Amino acid sequence: ELKWRGKFQDCVAETEAQLQKESTAGYIGFDPTASSLHLGNFQQIVLLKRLQLAGHKPIALMGGATGRVGDPKMTGERTLLSIDEIDAYIASQKKQLEKFIEFGTGKNDAIMVNNYDWFKDFSFLDFIRDVGKHITVSYMMSKDSVQNRLESGISFTEFTYQLIQGYDFLHLYKNYNCKLQLGGSDQWGNITTGVELVRRVLGEKVYAITSSLVTKSDGTKMGKSEAGENIWLDPKQTSPYKLYQFVLNRTDEEILNLNRRFSFKGKEEIEAMEAEFKAAPHLRSIHKSLGQELTTMIHSEGEYQQAIALSDLLFSGDIETLKATDYDGLKEVFGGLKQFTVSRDKLSQGIDITEFLVADTQIFPSNGQARQKLGENAISINKTKVAGDCKVTTQDVLHEKMILVQQGKKTYYFVELAQASELIEIFSLDDLKQLLPRLATEKFMFLGGGSNVLFIKDFDGLVIVNRLIGLCADPINENDIHVTALSGENWHEFVLWTLDRGFFGLENMSLIPGTIGAAPMQNIGAYGVEFKDYCLSVDAIELATGELKSFDYAACDFGYRESIFKRAMKDQYFIYQVHLKLSRNSPIHASYGNIQDVLNRKAILSPSHRDISDAVIEIRSSKLPNPTDLGNAGSFFKNPVVDKEKAEILIKEYPNAPNFPDGDKVKIPAGWLIEQCGFKGYKEGNVGSHKDQALVIVNYGGATGQEIYDYSEKIIREVEKRFKFALER
Ligand SMILES: Cc1cc2nc3c(=O)[nH]c(=O)nc-3n(C[C@H](O)[C@H](O)[C@H](O)COP(=O)(O)OP(=O)(O)OC[C@H]3O[C@@H](n4cnc5c(N)ncnc54)[C@H](O)[C@@H]3O)c2cc1C
Known part of the structure; x- marks a missing residue:
């Protein structure tokens, strides 16, 4: 048998x-x-x-x-x-x-x-x-x-x-x-x-x-979905719909193999099924039959029926079917795909479709791309094609919570309404000033791109989203330029803007997600360069008085992922704009990380600043999962900076432990410590550590903020237990 x-x-x-x-x-x-x-x-x-x-x-x-x-x-x-x-x-x-x-x-x-x-x-x-x-x-x-x-x-x-x-x-x-x-x-x-x-x-x-282990047609272990996650028997971790889809998406060769292994049908029946399948593989008869057998066996007949109904939605269906399917069902089908949020406030005023697709949801990176797709008649909202002159309004909201955007036949985006007790976007300093009296008495938080915030539950206060944009540049002398940037600007777009103009210095910090306003908060940095290296001053609004105050470089009190705004002045200021000094002949920093390897591979002997930016983008894109494809919290932990004696003890025990001098102390990469504890690629429910980069905590879909937080606590505990180093988030 x-x-x-x-x-x-x-x-x-x-x-x-x-x-x-x-x-x-x-x-x-x-x-x-x-x-x-x-x-x-x-x-x-x-x-x-x-x-x-x-x-x-x-x-x-x-x-x-x-x-x-x-x-x-x-x-x-x-x-x-x-x-x-x-x-x-x-x-x-x-x-x-x-x-x-x-x-x-x-x-x-x-x-x-x-x-x-x-x-x-x-x-x-x-x-x-x-x-x-x-x-x-x-x-x-x-x-x-x-x-x-x-x-x-x-x-x-x-x-x-x-x-x-x-x-x-x-x-x-x-x-x-x-x-x-x-x-x-x-x-x-x-x-x-x-x-x-x-x-x-x-x-x-x-x-x-x-x-024999069940393998995919490429020889790798079967049992993991395309996102690399296990197919669990617990419906909370892998829904019946996902299991059914997993079976449907197997190649012909895989499904024949799986059917023989898992089905309880007898030899004759299976051979007859195989003959029928081989005669008309496009009908996917074995996919459907095994999908039914497994979903029913592992879950139930009712859950199988529901999985079928949800699967049909992907390929057919209209706005009426969307309305008739409950929110949880829609979230199940579409929520695992790319997700975005939009402000209810803004929707109530109606948003131009291009703006909705670019600025609000970031489904497309540029207006040009969004317009092109709209011109090709390739965009649908809630399964209804839309033209370039339409507006998206609260009328388009389904089940009070969501809008379904579709590009072409198969690409879906699930747009959810931001859930805060109130979410307000500010577009000018005046917008902020009008809010100041409320901030004296109400709970609130500022949000830039949200890439450094983990919500462990809904925030029951006022969320103020920064949309202040504006950039300008003044020459200081023939080499140096004073650049002023408003805090709602996107950091990476800004870096590209400076490079386009020949203002150099920020290239190693390409592709850090988030806004300019959050950059001084934690003195962002990457590939050997930090925000503080180029900062002249930061202008911020004092919330208690509404006054604009300037913090020069020293007053910002920058440290490793630290600043006065994160510590002593926490919640007292809104960062309005930053002043940076960039230079036309800023030195090239190619020695950090794998930058030099990329340059060597491309045979670039004397790299330009743009080459460095391109190399950083390439490395980051290959090492770090793109948050729009696979939800992740980036480098979640700070690298511990420890006394020399402590570092020596570590290096004695682990001669290969990477370490970098940091003043009179030593910096140990958090990623290495975490990897040593066996977390690289480890997964628990829907949360895990990335398979290529232990530092990155990944949400494989559906994990709550609390689950991610708990998982980060577990990592901290394990590292502490093994190395006696306290990791900081
Ligand atoms: C995939 C990924 C990779 C990352 N890589 C790096 C990296 O290489 N280097 C690095 O340093 N960081 C990195 N980060 C962290 C993150 O990019 C930075 O912290 C970034 O500065 C956050 O910007 P944001 O606009 O998204 O901030 P948010 O997450 O919106 O806010 C962060 C904090 O700043 C406060 N804040 C935001 N704007 C203002 C304002 N105008 N005034 C006052 N307070 C404000 C918020 O209230 C919050 O407390 C990464 C994150 C991710 C998800």
Whole structure:
């Protein structure tokens, strides 16, 4: 059965004969590393179910003990989970398993066991006498999981993992007459240690089968969506709609493979389905049938029906269908795509469509592009085509909260109305001055681009969005220029504006998101250059008096991601404009990060300032996910700056630890510290650390501000525990 389903990878000799000889108890281990099981685990669950249907007895082993250790992964040590986390994960995974397999006390009923029950009283001495003595180090070293880690290093804890898993088999054999272990092919090494241990300790033969991992047509592990996130069985983490879409989006080759693995239909029926599919692949009959089978099995018939209705919306539907579908459903379908917000205030006055698409939502980067698409009749609002002269108003708001923008056939943007108790945009100093009396008594906050703000709940006060724009330049002498910029201007656009005019200095800070007004707040910086290096002064309105005050360079009290506006003068000033000194012959800074590598690759020997900007844009775009494609909070943590003694201790223990002198102290990259704790690419629910850049916290869709905050707290705790450095956000 497993062979024709394409699941079979390897087995211990005579396993098939054993299964044909008698009803056999077989187990699969589930390590509780997350609150939910995912599609990769589901293939193991399906295996247990098939075992049960074939008349054998399934045992689901929850890794309360193995989870405390962690099996060695290719990329490095795992971060240890807390005992509370493990217990909570076991409890929720148990519930999920119960949904798929029949548990009970009958001969063929499944049972669930937790290896913590037999390990909790096992003393270290007993373990090395009773277990360790039977397996040689060279045997353990020969396993791929250990070999893979010899160069990067493997702790004794993870090295020992295979003995703990091995002992499980021995225990289950002795206590439950369990003669079979099943698992994914990556578990072969750990599984055979168990087989070997039973043989050496008891002289008995036990059996094992591994199943090939589900891979995509490009050979990578299946079970992750295009955004790289796992397909979870928990509907809160992966909705039935997303699961259904995941199945529908498989290639022909993948779907044939998945159908054989996951479907409970018999061989004949599956072969007939395959013939029908191959005759007319465009009908996607297997995609639909497996989508139905899996969505119904993992969730329910009702949720499958809803997933279908939502899927239809993407390709058909009109404004009436949008009105008839509730907000949560629409958010499910379209909210996972690019999302923008717009002010209700402004909508009530009507917004010119081009302005709406560019300035308000930033769907298009320029008026020219927006006009071109409108001219091509390619833009729809709420599934209705719109022309270039139309206005978007509150009439276009669906379900009180959203507007759906569509470009061409397939590209959607989900525009939500900003949810604050009140959101006001200010376009002039007068607008701000009119608000000042309210600011004396009401809760408020200023918002630039919002790229450095994390809302952990709705803000129940007045949000003032800065839309003050204006730039001017005055020559100081033949080289230097005094540039004045109003605070609502977009930082990156401003950097490009200065480069266009031959005013240099800011090029290394290209592509930092946000507005000019927020730049002095935290003295933004990148690639070896900071805002303060070019700042002459900052003009700000004192909120208590309405007076415009000028803070010269010294008064701004700039530090590493610090200024007086962030500390002593917090919430007392509105930053109105900044004065910078730029230069036509500003020095080139190419030594930081990978800038020089990019220049070398492009064979640029004497780079211009524009070349540096282009290189920074290229590096940032390749290293940092674009927030409009994959929600992320950029570099969330500051690099700790520590005393020399503390740094020396670290470098002694980790000779490869990157470190940079910073005055009489040493700066340690936060990204490296976080990566060492195993967070790079780690994911918890919808939040995680980016796979290429541990510093970047990513929202894979649907994570709340609170979840992101909690995740950042976890990172801080782990780094503190391991390195005794306090990370700051
Ligand atoms: C993907 C990504 C990459 C990033 N990369 C970098 C980087 O390389 N270097 C770096 O330094 N930062 C970086 N950041 C952080 C962010 O870009 C900067 O902090 C930026 O200055 C924030 O600008 P903003 O307009 O979005 O500010 P907001 O997030 O809107 O506001 C930030 C704070 O400033 C206050 N504020 C904003 N405007 C004013 C004003 N006019 N007067 C008074 N208070 C005001 C707000 O109330 C808030 O407290 C990154 C962020 C992201 C998401």
